[in-house]
Amino acid sequence: MSEDLKGKTTPMTMIQALRSAMDVMLERDDNVVVFGQDVGYFGGVFRCTEGLQKKYGKSRVFDAPISESGIVGAAIGMGAYGLRPCIEIQFADYIYPAYDQIVSEAARLRFRSAGDFTAPLTIRTPCGGGIYGGQTHSQSPEAVFTHVCGLRTVMPSNPYDAKGLLIASIENNDPVIFLEPKRIYNGPFNGHHDQPVVPWSKHPMGDVPEGYYTVPLESAAVFREGKDLTVLTYGTMVWVSEAATEESGIDAEIIDLRSLWPLDLPTILKSVKKTGRCVIVHEATRTSGFGAELTALVQEHCFYHLETPIERVTGWDTPYPHAQEWDYFPGPARVAAAFKRAMEK
Template identity: 55%
Template sequence: MTQLESDRTVSDSRNTGAANERQMNLVQAINDALRLEMKRDSRVVVLGEDVGRVGGVFRVTQGLWDEFGDDRVIDTPLSEGGILGTAIGMALYGMVPVPEIQFADFIFPGYDQIVSELAKMRWRSGGEYASKMVVRTPVGGGIRGGLYHSQSPESLFIHVAGLKVVCPSNPYDAKGLLLASIRDPDPVLFFEPKRIYRAARGEVPEGDYTVELGKAKVVREVPASKRDRAVTILAWGAMLYEAIAAADKAHEQGIECEIVDLRTLWPVDIDTIAASVKKTGRVIVVHEAPKTCGFGAELVALVNERCFVHLEAPPVRVTGFDTPFPYTLEMDYLPLAHRILPVIVETSRY
């Protein structure tokens, strides 16, 4: 696992006491964000299957029930439609619910609540009701979860007007983005890449800070002197580390990669993407979801609209396959570094 350089941009002017830092993994950073915001805002409520005494299937909410009790950390029945419908009702009455869906694959029984109610509430009420809430859920493969515990459904929500979609890749961003999401007036889908829940570690401030929604980060930059065969790689979540590993191998062959971590998938930071692609003239998108109609297709369209005259090669997607997520062939399905590297080489030589 390549260690990401931590983002040191603190975007909330109210930040205080953020000087003390400690090593956290993704689980600890998300837990810390929930605890901090529940202390700061008594309207914040966590609900979902096993989020209370057990602390969630991945222990992300561990300790919150002990601290805040049954009224603020609520174990629910196994009913995603019920969880999300209840959370929407809470939001309409002025609370700030943070429902957890145990796996993103289980969100589909509640999809209608998100699409037909949550996403449209501000619009249909003329701005009177905002349905301010964050839906947290782990996504992606890499844990031997098989076809019902490994999917990446981000494009299904990015397509729905009225929603924001976030997917952090490291603990610093996870805490800052979650705090920003809970404070945002719009509903947010907060996708947590479970493959790196405990593998991604980094320094995280113990105090209050946010990472601005809608802002990507260039985590690996190409020097101006080495742009001749350079490639831009767009990635997020667990696949960012695969992109970095592939870029390390490409560097050994004299090929430089500029890597952009999207962080917020929607609204996407097209300005940062376009600036990078105009610099390199080449772009590769990496994501776990199936290729057809995946978010990579939209990113390629946006790059073509903004950067067409700057392109030196056709944009390329390295993705999952158009099949249900496999169990025994999981590592063949995922777009790992060994699948990304040949595409980098080919694109750089175009």
């Protein structure tokens, strides 16, 4: 980990940490620009960019038309020209109109130009549930990006990692899909309802350095050490999995993937070979979700170390429901039940 932690640390929510990352990079590198729908004067729908336009001006932080394809296409051109755009797609559900630009242009530019051009752009976008947004504001599309060669896909679970990973993404010379779990944006409550974002005592806040530091894009973290089984997860589900260890009494080792691709396979394999059991947890739908790739990799590399079949706990294979949101995504009870099944077999 590359860090400069001599400066002051401050308790931050994930939103504050992301804003701090963009602030650091806008000040550090004149080639960094931030733009997207409502990110300038308004400061973003979740206020992630609040105050940045006032500080750095309308040529560095600015609003874009409601055209996701246009936003990404412009950012690709800026990146090829030498800038480092950090753009926001207002919700991950809105990213699909830009999918062709991301896959056919950004991901392939380095390869099709034999290295003459790169696309050093970071695409920030809120993902997952937590605001009763239903199928138009709550999707988790990470799997469709991990399948694309030339892209990096990142999803942090806490403010410290969010800032370090975002800085590393902006500095990277390849396009990065930076998925932000909105359910843990603001700590314990989502700001719209009385429903707690994480329905247990702990919530994802922590001390974050105010200055520059990075978290490597290709590294997983051992969020919680344990001996009974290995949990492979990321984003909000890291906290759900921790709650499930308390509910089940099972000593689970939780691996926070952080970087979905490139994937830190050595950390995964070391843990699974130690525990002999594996549970995979993600909020996205089950079929063809990223958990399927994780299952295949663990099976290929750890077959003779596994004591029981691999368990998967995921969202339903349905469009995201409005009223049943808290039943849709895995909660501590569902994850704890999977832990117990893994231990009983």
